[in-house]
Amino acid sequence: MEKNSLVRESIKSVIKKNFSIILLMIFIIFAFVISSLLPPQILRYIIDNNLAPRNNEGLLLLAYLYMGAIFLIGLFDLAKETLLTIIGQKITKEVRMKMMEKLEKINAMFFSKNESGKIVSNFTNDVDAINSMFTSVIIGMIIDCFKIIGVVVSIWLFSVKLGIIAVLLLPIIYYITRFFQKRMLKAQIDNLVSVSKVNNHISESVKNIRMIKLFSKESYMESNYNEYLVDNYETIERVTFYDSIFSPIILVIRSLIIALIVILSSEQLNFLGVSVGMIAASIELISNLFTPIENLGMELQNIQQSISGIYRVNEFYEISEDAKDSVDLTNILGSNNLSLSFNNVTFNYEDDKNVLENIDFKIKPLERITFVGRTGVGKSTLFKLAMGLLKPSKGSITINGINVYNIPNSEKRKIFGYVDQSFPMLSGTVAEQISLKDNSVTFEQVKESLDFVGLTDYIKTLENGYNTEVKKDNLFSQGQKQLLAIARAIVTNPPILLLDEITASLDSITEEKIITVLQKASQNHSILTISHRLSSMISSDKIIILENGKIKNSGTPETLLKSDDWYRNHIELEKLTWN
Known part of the structure; x- marks a missing residue:
């Protein structure tokens, strides 16, 4: 099995089955990016042609156009998110179905050597990471890149000097953003670990409370708990610190850039040589640079996690299967004469x-x-x-x-x-505990097997008899559960x-x-x-x-x-x- 074959084939399958949805999504992504560049252009036109010369002609129409552009952005954004969710769920379903098919073919020895938690993590966390990568992460990166290009091109068309300023700002904003994002992520991970220790300690204390009291270990447990709480407090403090200073720093940088543009465009300097409308539009466009750059930093970070998920899923899919020869069971099935x-x-x-x-x-x-x-x-x-x-x-x-x-x-x-x-026990009725929801097992077979083990009279005393939902573990005694197990085993008359x-x-x-x-x-x-x-x-x-x-x-x-x-x-x- 080639590297990444499961994910690649699943993506191909989803694209092939949903080609029209993919084309619609591509159209909506481009429409969303283009529409997000319209409001600053309309604002420039309003200021230069209506507000500055005090001309009210067509101003109401332009106001409607501005509001319409904002509405279009929201509409395309909603459509984009809806289609991404649909495609993401289809990818998730495709990958998990192929993994389940694989799981059914794996030798039982695999489960002896691997913890169930690891397998569950492959099906949940790793597949979710793949879903995130091929929907929000990759698509988000494409959208953010187009936004950045669109903003820079729009500003460049206003003024080459403004365009140069915008290009120079890109690495500065990016590195400042990444500096804080990395530290915030580390602090958040440390906080999750510390919270886990606190919760585990509480669970362990409650579970072993009798032993703790019997051996007078209250002070020891309290000491450990206090240590975990202090550690948790310190990690929360770090998360709060980075989170609280990041936004003000970005706001200060944005304000300084806006101030710089205003100063360079002032009558005294007139360095940029642009109109008032262009200045206003450029300020809005440059302000819009921050969000996609911040997003890119997080997306690059998430893509590493997603790649790890892809690797683990494909590693699971590459587990070898023992080849099984086809067999004719005609003379075995339904016969009691077996050795x-x-x-x-x-x-x-x-x-x-x-x-x-x-x-x-x-x-x-x-x-x-x-x-x-x-x-x-x-x-x-x-x-x-x-x-x-x-x-x-x-x-x-x-x-x-x-x-x-x-x-x-x-x-x-x-x-x-x-x-x-x-x-x-499984979720279902008493009868389904025996049939295991197998359609080939008839209700008569279930009744006969329960009658064989002597549980019929007890089951008739239950609220809905054979159709009683088994929600409580104390519905049957331990001995009755063993009789149910025997009924489950003999229901197909093996x-x-x-x-x-x-x-x-x-x-x-x-x-x-x-x-x-x-x-x-x-x-x-x-x-x-x-x-x-x-x-x-x-x-x-x-x-x-x-x-x-x-x-x-x-x-x-x-x-x-x-x-x-x-x-x-x-x-x-x-x-x-x-x-």
């Missing part, structure tokens, strides 16, 4: 350390397998591999001979049902269920109810279970013990109870603990 095979699978997140090594086993249709082992031996990673979310470093995982990694994500819900310890420590945080009564539901589910599904407490797992056909990323032992519960010391000791320890 899952791990074929000498090795996997590592880092090149030098294997999480799993030479994992080799086969799960027959409707077989129940439980994976046990100490924390960190790779049980959850094994599940991610089984569902094709991660790609093995070596070996393969297949279902009836088809590599699971090549199965499209859109089809995996029909094959795998995954239940975790947590149940992430042949394989994967259960990851789903009873770890539940009380014994709720745990027993969930185990009963799972025992019922095991009659029609192959079930893979990760269980920390062996005494709480559903009855299994086989238990696989993992140790240091390898299969240490496997067999039926009865066989392992006789032959494996670790398994037997673990069972006995749990019995002592619970008794």
Whole structure:
């Protein structure tokens, strides 16, 4: 992928689809710049032809023309901003859609190595920076440059000497503006950092208030808070100082320039040789030089931030994708006669350390397998591999001979049902918690899955039953959430269920109810279970013990109870603990 290809192609696509809007915007930009130069010209004419010779003929018409020019400036400015907003939103949508398409193709390992905040920042801050660059920044720079050129040319036509003065003023105004802008920006950034520290300290204090009081750390926290407040006060003082002196300095410079023009145009010197109307128009035009120059300074500053955003977005878009072979799923989808095979699978997140090594086993249709082992031996990673979310470093995982990694994500819900310890709620109704707003899942399927896990009676007591909006996290208990998670997993009737420590945080009564539901589910599904407490797992056909990323032992519960010391000791320890 070539550098900047995503942004470039997105811009091309937006221009191609909205060519007429682009042409209209170009016309309006030129009209806006030209109309902004009209009022000083009309003012010059009024003064030289009407006010100076005291001639009232046509004065009312000129006044209307002057007001009309001001109105046109406002009208073209409104149209310009409207079209820029439309184009900017189209660019933002195009870039984010391409990024989302990319996100769906990236290997799940990417999310293990990168924080979610960084990815969110790519989609929000960086894309907004690109939007700003190709709308307000670049267009703003073009407009400001045309304004400056127009002002200088207009003044030059009045008097070459005035034109030279205007040209000499440009670098002076620019460097003074940039001097203050840089310092104001640094002070504002420092202020944001200090405000962040204050807010974080408040949040941390509230969150840990019990611990602070328990260990008598009030004075320590107060001392830190006072330090952050002082720092925040100093940064605000700097921001206020630069902000307060910048405008007066610009006003003083503008006044000095106006005074200089008036003196040079006086009867005593008559250095410029221009009329009174030209002097008035030149003063207004030179006054208009300050705003575009100030804007240029900020735009040059913003363009650097936008370029960084473009770089980060394209860096995201250049993340490599694993090529997936096309597969025929005809004999898999809708069938319960599926066997899952791990074929000498090795996997590592880092090149030098294997999480799993030479994992080799086969799960027959409707077989129940439980994976046990100490924390960190790779049980959850094994599940991610089984569902094709991660790609093995070596070996393969297949279902009836088809590599699971090549199965499209859109089809995996029909094959795998995954239940975790947590149940992430989404915005929507109770029914939508199960269907996940998937149109292929019918309301009847939702009702059947909820009835299967035994939640129908409770849901009927809710205000709107299945259509009750889930707005409060306390609408369901922790045990009910786990039952909802099971209903969500089985609603598409997948042949394989994967259960990851789903009873770890539940009380014994709720745990027993969930185990009963799972025992019922095991009659029609192959079930893979990760269980920390062996005494709480559903009855299994086989238990696989993992140790240091390898299969240490496997067999039926009865066989392992006789032959494996670790398994037997673990069972006995749990019995002592619970008794």
